[in-house]
Amino acid sequence: MAVIYCSISMRSHIGVAMVCMINATAVHEMAEQKVPKLNLLIPTATTEATPIEAQCSRHTLNQSEIVESGYKGTFLWSTEMQSLIISASFYGNFLIIWFTGYFCDVYGPRIVALIGVFGMSVATCLSPTIASWNYYVFFGLRMIFGLFESPALPSMSAMAARWFPPSERSTIAAIITSGNQLSASLGVVIATNLCSLHFLDGWPLIFYLAALIGFTWCILWGFFATDNPSDSKFLSQEEKDYLFEENGKHHQSSAERKQSGQKMPLKSMIFSKATFAVISAQFAFNFTNTMMQAYLPSYSRDVLVLDLKENGIFTALPFFIQLISKISMGIFADFLKRKQILSPTTSCKIFQSLASFGCGIIYAIMALYVDCTKTTEALVLLGFFGFFLGGAIPGSFTASLSIAPMYAGMIASFTLIAGAFGNILAPAVVGFFVEKVCGFYFV
Template structure:
């Protein structure tokens, strides 16, 4: 249920990215869109025709004249709400149980998604507010998941259970990206939000019927399974109450190791999530249908490798070949440092779409190993407060989602065009004594062009950030329960031992 739930969550999150192409009247900003085409890579003859055909809408479907700035604000609105409910969601899930918050978060977001066509018709401000509310609702889902697994997942099965459920997000992105493009083309963009919203509501019905907060209250599992889970987890599976050791958390080096490494990993993830379709459009010149499919390939690879990494990590622990700390550090290093190498390679691919997609897919595939590393480390160092910790780490981890698109926009502007025209105008002034008014050309239009060099810097920056996160975690990370997270029962046992 969690796997499909997070597939729905990411479907609700990314649907606007592809639907925006169909929602906006492309002819309104034609000159601007043409100026965004890379001057480095040749444009295939069929690309412009395919793009215009694939973005056509059935008769009667409204389209809007939103400029690029408005579109960017609408796409980023989700994260404004998403930031604010991470920590409260984790704390309340640890106190009262996560099933209500996870199910309620998905249901609320799904209902709001159904209102997307109406809010778009009312205006961009209404759609911005709606997307922010969707982020507000989804913000509790991942902390609630962590709080639930703290009560359900035996220590030797944590990696496979948590990576499989969390892998639903990659699976959801893989399915949603091409499916959204198909629905937009065949049924019109409003059908995207109606179908995604309906899927979320349907999932929520089954969730509330089938799922319980903890083994003790589940009516359909056997007594043998119930006792096994309860005895394996021990007192760490109990609610943490109202008191939380906030100061101890703030000064916990292992927690900061998780925060820093997740921020670094998320920088690459959100860079691809928000900007990969733009790169494939403006530099590699794939048409809309190719773009939506190829943009989904890295998420398919990440999904498969994250599930496999969870099984492998648990096998290493069950056979006692490695400690929890060693497993988390090795898998985090593989999941952050090796993808950085392939991101570096992408910077050298130039105009080769085949090589670029291959290296990006390999980078995302190896990144799946971190799912069994740093991304489940909260439950290792403080099982009782796992939901709260995930809320804290996810809050910091969302910051790259806000900053990465801005940095990408800055790095991909082709300053060579500006320098060329400035030099040209200065030469004309020197030789022909033209007035200063002559060289007041439209710099914003010129500087909007995307260059291979600019995107190379994007990938290299992501590679450097990811490599730093890997090294930082290897030095400061751990898989041991922290002293401030131990229960009174565990502390007494340690004293007597």
């Protein structure tokens, strides 16, 4: 859970920081002087009323009101430049993601995760200085960050497959990935409050806090973590024997596989229907989740016309609800499997269907119904979005841990490749609709 929290905080909080870094008024005026074109955009604030904002009492802000609302940035980065910064870590992630599962299965998830989080922490710590110095160097730094971020999920998937029996995997999947929602709920509230501070202009503190948490995690992980339960100093022999019986006999080290002549069945995994199912679900999950995490602060500012503190609450709510939902659904799914009410396969299908159809319906309602006069309805819909999205954990994520436990790291790598396409495509889709559909941010 902690490694996912570190990873998501250091990646996605750039969305909150960007809201505070950019002089949105100046950027909007600059954009009006150019001929509109299709870009990979991140939505930017405007102080002029759109047709939707004209219905609101608070649609035009003077300079003092902008500062009071918390949006007091000084960077003059165009919408295209902002989008590239948001996407940079995904490009870096995409370059290395092909190999991370292999590294986890061959070298062990412990060292792979440690190197990844340490690299992310260093890059995050340097971000405020580099961003103030040169845009293009900052873009390169975010790409390097993405290289180190890639091992986080495969390493945790490999650890979960070794440390937890099949009957508990929906629950542990929910717990491990809870760092995502903690970062996107509690972390965002903290980030928006840091953003409003005058000390160091506020926004650099977001990066420094995330880096500090990352370095602290590295120290604790290096001391306590082991690749296999049999190597742990903190388990009894009875616990080690139980986990070996449940999991250990299905896991071989790279040296053991070489000695037995066993090769990784890469071709069979790639062309498996089960693999295709989980990577398709992961693409959809990353697409919707990235759109919500990266752009909800801008959506709350520009479409719902909220101030910075209200923005933090609206941004945090769906992920806080998702945290409760995914853990509850994970426990419930494991209960149904233990009682043999549902088979593991049926359980994954039902919960994944709930996530996919539910989130799709919520997005459609928000696009067609919500505007700045319906903030209460927007808050309720965001809560339901978080509830439905929680179903993906006992759904596709549990399936990815179960279809080939010995190669869980490699399967996770496949799902991350599909997810990376979703991460990269989301800004393009947002950019198209922001440019072409009169300010609607979610379609």
